[in-house]
Amino acid sequence: MVKLSEAALRTRLSRLGLAAKLVAGLAAGILAAGNIVAPVLLVAIGNPPPQGMSGITVALIFSLPAFAYLYGVWTLGVTFSALARGSSLFSPALSAGLRRVGLALAAGAVTSIAVMPNLLRLAGHTQGGYLHFDTGAMALILTGGAVFLLGGIIDRAARQEAAMSEFI
Numbered sequence: 001m002v003k004l005s006e007a008a009l010r011t012r013l014s015r016l017g018l019a020a021k022l023v024a025g026l027a028a029g030i031l032a033a034g035n036i037v038a039p040v041l042l043v044a045i046g047n048p049p050p051q052g053m054s055g056i057t058v059a060l061i062f063s064l065p066a067f068a069y070l071y072g073v074w075t076l077g078v079t080f081s082a083l084a085r086g087s088s089l090f091s092p093a094l095s096a097g098l099r100r101v102g103l104a105l106a107a108g109a110v111t112s113i114a115v116m117p118n119l120l121r122l123a124g125h126t127q128g129g130y131l132h133f134d135t136g137a138m139a140l141i142l143t144g145g146a147v148f149l150l151g152g153i154i155d156r157a158a159r160q161e162a163a164m165s166e167f168i
Helices: 006-044 052-084 092-122 135-167
Strands: none
Touching (some): 006 052
16 A cells, blocks of 8 residues: 655645546536537527427436536535645545535435436326336435445544544
8 A cells, every 4th residue: 555645645635626526517517518508599599409398308307316416526526625725634624525425425316216207207208106216326325325424423533533632
């Protein structure tokens, strides 16, 4: 195992934070351009998409989990950048970031399992069950919950560290 100096670690965290924000921003931009901007422009110039507005609605519904996951990736970038700027390992930035990432993972998975199928049903796109049993999404719900709880553990550790430093 290679040991990194603090400066090297902060440099890597800064690069990773920038990469995460760049990936999330580009992916969200591509999703928005393809599912929101382009169809609206087509309607505005009088050439609606072949599926009409229902096709746009369905595309937006299918994009909902992706936006939640991309928020989680963006949050990772913000958290890594905060750590690169000098936040301690047991900082509120890390615990809040972990909690947000956990919630984003769980929210995206719940959207995929429960919200998306029912919205598609309301849009008249599909029939069938009220829940989509996807084992990957179910695993993401549990993983998101674990990451959320890890944020709470980091928060508690920070409070314990502060209490212990008062004794010294």
